[in-house]
Amino acid sequence: MADPATWLGLARRANKAAIGRMACRQALREGRVRLLVVAQDASEGAARYWQGEAERAGAVRVIRWGTRVALGSAMGRGPVAVIGVCDEGLAFHFLGSVSARDASGRSPAVQE
Structure with missing residues (x-):
């Protein structure tokens, strides 16, 4: 299975990602986000904020994975604390990849 990044x-x-705070807020308001990925090195306050935003938006799952640098690198940018995945299939495959790597011990654990 492919690396989560x-x-x-x-x-x-595929233009199915909201990158950063402003883009994620907008995508959540529009109901496009299927999964929020919050960096593990983001503050606890930021993690609580995004959890609340996801709850207000409906059934949007939030996970903590990777570092801000790793998330930014996956997006071809500098450090990023939050990414919204706006496609159900891509969100599913990302979560499956994270779970598979976590079970094998090859990548950092996911926190929900």
Whole structure:
């Protein structure tokens, strides 16, 4: 299975990713986000904020994965604290890849 960052990069190239705070807020308001990925090194306050925003938007799942640098690298940018995946299939495959790597011990654990 592909690396989780690969699925985020595919979402960006397919124009199915909201990158950063402003883009994620807008995409949540428009009901496009299927999964929010918050960097593990983002503050606890930021993680709580995004969890609340996801709850207000409806059934949007939030996970903590990777670092801000790793998320930014997957998006072809500098450090990024939050990414919204706006495609159900890409979100599914990203989560499957994270779970597979977590079970094998090859990548950092996911926190929900």
